[in-house]
Amino acid sequence: MFKTKIGNLDLETCIYNASGVYCVSFDELLKLAAPCFSNSVILTKSCTLEGRIGNNLPRYYDTELLSINSSGLPNLGYKFYCDNARIIKDHSEFKKPYILSISGLTLEDNYKIITEAVNNNFIDGIELNLSCPNIIGKPQVGYDFTIMEEIIRKASEIIETGRDARLESGSGFLFGLKLPPYFDISHFDMACDIINNSNVQSLTCINSIGNGLVIDTEKELVAIAPKNGYGGIGGTVIKPTALANVHYFYRNTKCSIIGCGGISSGMDAFEHILCGASAVQIGTHFHKKRNVCFKEILTELGSIMKSKNYKTIDDFRGKLVHYK
Ligand code: DHB
Numbered sequence: 001m002f003k004t005k006i007g008n009l010d011l012e013t014c015i016y017n018a019s020g021v022y023c024v025s026f027d028e029l030l031k032l033a034a035p036c037f038s039n040s041v042i043l044t045k046s047c048t049l050e051g052r053i054g055n056n057l058p059r060y061y062d063t064e065l066l067s068i069n070s071s072g073l074p075n076l077g078y079k080f081y082c083d084n085a086r087i088i089k090d091h092s093e094f095k096k097p098y099i100l101s102i103s104g105l106t107l108e109d110n111y112k113i114i115t116e117a118v119n120n121n122f123i124d125g126i127e128l129n130l131s132c133p134n135i136i137g138k139p140q141v142g143y144d145f146t147i148m149e150e151i152i153r154k155a156s157e158i159i160e161t162g163r164d165a166r167l168e169s170g171s172g173f174l175f176g177l178k179l180p181p182y183f184d185i186s187h188f189d190m191a192c193d194i195i196n197n198s199n200v201q202s203l204t205c206i207n208s209i210g211n212g213l214v215i216d217t218e219k220e221l222v223a224i225a226p227k228n229g230y231g232g233i234g235g236t237v238i239k240p241t242a243l244a245n246v247h248y249f250y251r252n253t254k255c256s257i258i259g260c261g262g263i264s265s266g267m268d269a270f271e272h273i274l275c276g277a278s279a280v281q282i283g284t285h286f287h288k289k290r291n292v293c294f295k296e297i298l299t300e301l302g303s304i305m306k307s308k309n310y311k312t313i314d315d316f317r318g319k320l321v322h323y324k
Contacts, residue, residue: 001305002298004040004278004313006256007174007201009097009124011279014313015269015294016041018260018283019101019127019178022290024075026084031291033092038294042088042096043281044081046103046129049112051077055134055226060287061214062235067284068214070134070224070231073103078113085122097124099174103132107151114155118162118173125174127202128155133180133210133232140210142180145190152177152198160199176202176258179249181209181241188245192252204258204281205245208232235284236262243275250276250318264293266300276318 002013016039022028024045032042054074061068075081078100085098100117104110110128117123130142130151141147159175166173177200182188195203212233214223222229242261250257256279259272264285272280286293310316 001302001312006258006278007125007176008172009174011040011097012094013038013040013294013298014273014277014279015039015298016279016281017043017286018281019043019046019129020069020071021283021286026088029084029088030091033088033096034291035093037291038298039291040096040279042092042098043127044099044101045075046073046101046132047075047078047081047113048073048103048105049078049109051075051080057225059224059226059231061216061223062284062288063214064236066214066233066235066237067287068212068223068231068233069208070226072134072136072226073132078102078116082116082120082123085120089122097174098122099125099127099176101127101129101178103129105135105138107147107154110151111154111158114158115162118159119165121166121169121171123173124171125176125202126159127176127178127204129178129207131178131180131207131210133208134226136227140180142191142207145194148191149194152194152200156199174202175200176204178204178207179245181206181238181245181261182248183241188248188252192249195249195253195255200255202256202258202278203249203253204260205249206238206242206261208234208283209238209241234261236264238262239268239271243271246272246277247275247320263297264288266297266302266304269297269301270304270316273313273317274320276320278313278317 055072239262
């Protein structure tokens with residue numbers, strides 16, 4: 001009922017974690033590998049060349065409606081996530097795909113990590129993160145279309161070369177991007193042009209809305225410490241922006257779309273799929289509810305599908321109705 005495909009990758013269910021939440025340490029990744037949790041992919045924290053401890057605490061805060069984070073890419077370094085792919089995957093009964101999220105601090109770092117990933121047969125793909133808003137002094141690549149085009153072109157070359165070698169072992173490799181939210185149709189179109197001239201296969205829409213400010217009114221204090229309180233906004237309040245991005249990229253590219261943003265119920269997932277998502281990722285709600293959230297959301301989605309007589313998610317994916 002929940003089977004799906006992103007690029008050439010077959011997934012048992014249409015739900016998994018958003019990068020960043022409970023996917024940094026070995027133990028967290030092992031939990032994502034466990035067969036009992038209904039999530040269909042093990043997606044790592046965005047990695048850099050060297051390990052990082054991240055920004056000062058407090059760096060995460062949430063309310064009913066939203067979250068704000070400025071973690072600053074705490075991660076164990078790309079070698080850890082590459083070298084442990086096999087052992088982590090071995091803990092999942094049907095070998096859930098293992099996808100490496102990459103957010104190198106320079107173009108060269110990204111190319112080095114992509115090369116390592118595509119040459120590792122236990123890694124099933126990458127989600128190249130073009131949208132981290134929390135590194136002091138580093139702009140989001142997804143908002144600079146010149147650099148975005150360059151990184152995608154070079155990453156495509158590396159992946160094509162690596163794929164030739166993988167073909168012999170029979171394993172595919174997913175080339176995905178994690179995009180920032182766009183708010184202007186001219187920017188959607190510029191991003192689509194670049195993507196349509198590349199071999200990118202999947203788009204995760206959206207990363208958090210960058211540089212919001214949340215206030216703890218009791219204390220009259222910014223909610224998080226780094227960057228004077230500015231951080232990436234997630235949770236329920238970003239769902240309309242996420243849906244518009246899923247919808248636009250679904251209609252204007254050939255990529256599989258992975259919806260991310262404001263999903264905490266089966267109905268939220270249903271809306272993302274109606275807009276064209278082939279799968280959904282859970283961030284803020286996963287942070288709140290931990291690994292049980294995947295099964296809960298899928299159960300609700302299953303009831304909605306049953307009530308509407310849909311047997312598979314392809315029965316309604318992208319079928320949002322518009323006024324004539
Ligand atoms: C971080 C936040 C993001 O939204 C992202 O895409 C990558 C990293 C962070 O602060 O760690």
